[in-house]
Amino acid sequence: MDRMALEDDVLLREVTRFIYREARLQDDHEYDAWEALWADDGVYLIPANGEGGDPEQEMSLVYDNRSRIALRIRQLHTGKRHTQAPRSRLCRIVSNIELLECEGDTIRVTANAVVYESNARGETVWPSRNEYLLRRVGGELRMSLKKVVLINNDKPLYTLSFLI
Amino acid sequence: MGAMEKPFNWAELVRPEHVHGSVYTDPAIFQADLEKIWYRTWVYVGHESEVPKPDDFVMKSIGPQPIIMTRDRDGKIQLLQNRCTHRGNQICQAHKGSASTFTCPYHGWNFGSDGELRGLPFSSGYEGVDRSKLALGRVARIASYKGFVFGSFASEGPTLEDHLGAAHVAIDKLVETSPEGEVEITAGFLQHKVKANWKLLVENETDGYHPQFVHASIFKVAESGIGSLYGPNSTALSRYFGNGHTEFDLRPEFRQRGQLLGWFGTTPEKYPEYVARMRAAYGDDKANAIMIDGTPHTMIFPNLFIAEIQMFVLQATAVDETVQHVTALQFKGAPELNRRMRQQTMGSVGSAGFLLADDGEMYERTQRGLQSRNPEWVYIGRGKHRERRDEQGLLISDVTDEVPSRGMWEHYRSMMEAK
Ligand code: FES
Ligand SMILES: [Fe+2]
Numbered sequence: 169m170d171r172m173a174l175e176d177d178v179l180l181r182e183v184t185r186f187i188y189r190e191a192r193l194q195d196d197h198e199y200d201a202w203e204a205l206w207a208d209d210g211v212y213l214i215p216a217n218g219e220g221g222d223p224e225q226e227m228s229l230v231y232d233n234r235s236r237i238a239l240r241i242r243q244l245h246t247g248k249r250h251t252q253a254p255r256s257r258l259c260r261i262v263s264n265i266e267l268l269e270c271e272g273d274t275i276r277v278t279a280n281a282v283v284y285e286s287n288a289r290g291e292t293v294w295p296s297r298n299e300y301l302l303r304r305v306g307g308e309l310r311m312s313l314k315k316v317v318l319i320n321n322d323k324p325l326y327t328l329s330f331l332i
Numbered sequence: 333m334g335a336m337e338k339p340f341n342w343a344e345l346v347r348p349e350h351v352h353g354s355v356y357t358d359p360a361i362f363q364a365d366l367e368k369i370w371y372r373t374w375v376y377v378g379h380e381s382e383v384p385k386p387d388d389f390v391m392k393s394i395g396p397q398p399i400i401m402t403r404d405r406d407g408k409i410q411l412l413q414n415r416c417t418h419r420g421n422q423i424c425q426a427h428k429g430s431a432s433t434f435t436c437p438y439h440g441w442n443f444g445s446d447g448e449l450r451g452l453p454f455s456s457g458y459e460g461v462d463r464s465k466l467a468l469g470r471v472a473r474i475a476s477y478k479g480f481v482f483g484s485f486a487s488e489g490p491t492l493e494d495h496l497g498a499a500h501v502a503i504d505k506l507v508e509t510s511p512e513g514e515v516e517i518t519a520g521f522l523q524h525k526v527k528a529n530w531k532l533l534v535e536n537e538t539d540g541y542h543p544q545f546v547h548a549s550i551f552k553v554a555e556s557g558i559g560s561l562y563g564p565n566s567t568a569l570s571r572y573f574g575n576g577h578t579e580f581d582l583r584p585e586f587r588q589r590g591q592l593l594g595w596f597g598t599t600p601e602k603y604p605e606y607v608a609r610m611r612a613a614y615g616d617d618k619a620n621a622i623m624i625d626g627t628p629h630t631m632i633f634p635n636l637f638i639a640e641i642q643m644f645v646l647q648a649t650a651v652d653e654t655v656q657h658v659t660a661l662q663f664k665g666a667p668e669l670n671r672r673m674r675q676q677t678m679g680s681v682g683s684a685g686f687l688l689a690d691d692g693e694m695y696e697r698t699q700r701g702l703q704s705r706n707p708e709w710v711y712i713g714r715g716k717h718r719e720r721r722d723e724q725g726l727l728i729s730d731v732t733d734e735v736p737s738r739g740m741w742e743h744y745r746s747m748m749e750a751k
Contacts, residue, residue, distance in 0.1 A: 214684065217521075225519065225674075226520040227522050227659055229678075230678070239554060240686075242553040243550050243686060247549075249549045250690045250694070251689045251692065288696070289527055324655040325523065326527075327683050327688075327689045329683075329684060
């Protein structure tokens, strides 16, 4: 294995650990620890209607800047976010993690995810293709973008109130 | 009444202050809802701005049936059924686009954007057949009010203006928020599905009793001033327009505050260009009044909810399933305001919305609750003793009262009883 490939491999392992950790924090509803994974300029984007066009122009399911991510977390913490009281029971599988490019200090990563949700309504499956922009902040990886493209987002969707 | 249809005693099921739980849960009643309401009265379908050019089309619906809304070559809006007149295949798979013709993929029949049959392959097999009788099915009547397109499957009945009645003011007020007097629907729709009967949603759109409880979490953390509009001391009103249409009239509260753009949680200093354009268009006094009063909060029966900054189109798909198609309202000539409309809409509604995810939870829990058989009735008597008439003779009451539900149900009963 040449040196580049080796460095890639080390980075891939670090990114994979980061994404698995993020998945576990989401499944466990560890809201604060999950919020701490965001960079200050973080954008959380869940497009509607396919890949989604320009989120500045078209409706997305979620298009949160960093302060709206914080608001989302504060709402969950009130205990009166009825749709998460009781909380959904969650189990997600994240796979196909690939590093697509490294530019400057930013790494573009893609992964596939399938989330099983169980709540009073029933069981719902949420399959998605995810994209991350990760950046090192004080030595630690942080998300500056997480884009979750649900593969059924062009159809009517049930309430999505857990962190995906 | 069809031979297979079970007769319902509507006056027994829908009483002045009580509604029987089965009207939300009985599949046979849902079928009756489709026949007597969704496939008969004026149903909102789409907005003219969604098909700006000839041959533009967009997929819409009336209840469970998909409807292709097109603008034909002559610029006329058409509401067509997505069903080939040969053997029933769906002719259009796209959500929207532009097409001068639709070709059925099964045997190649070809229809114009006006629905007319243009061509059929191997046509010698159809000698002597009158093609004009094989046009796509059309919604029997189409009418548009200030850009809002409605369809009715009944070939005869009240006009759209009759149907809207006093509620037309909601659309009048809404378009006046634009300095050019026009709403545009350009931001795309979220489709939020809930396992609940459509009438629970219609009622909740103008239920002023729930916000402080259902939306306590977001009111608390966003420190929004909305919560106090829906309290026991609010001067806002609930109103029944007739024909099933209902609203909250928030103007008394906004007039008391007297703040331009206060309804939108902002100030004129942040939107100087919009304020200037409004004043140029309407004159200072009228422009100021519009900017103080804000946009309507009106439920146009059975499926168009004008919700201040966004618009919901309700689609009844099953006795226990409803889809809310929702988008930000966009005002022609107000790009700065429109951006904030989109941002706030994305935050508050749709599957992940700060507000609507909790409304959705209530719809589903109520639908499940109604399966329990004791008590049999839903009680909608709140504020009965204090309901009154406004200057126009319309029924009003405090904003937390159930005047809108009582009005809606009275209209529902009359539609279900109609032959
Ligand atoms: S079903 Fe459409 S052409 Fe035959
Ligand atoms: Fe609500």
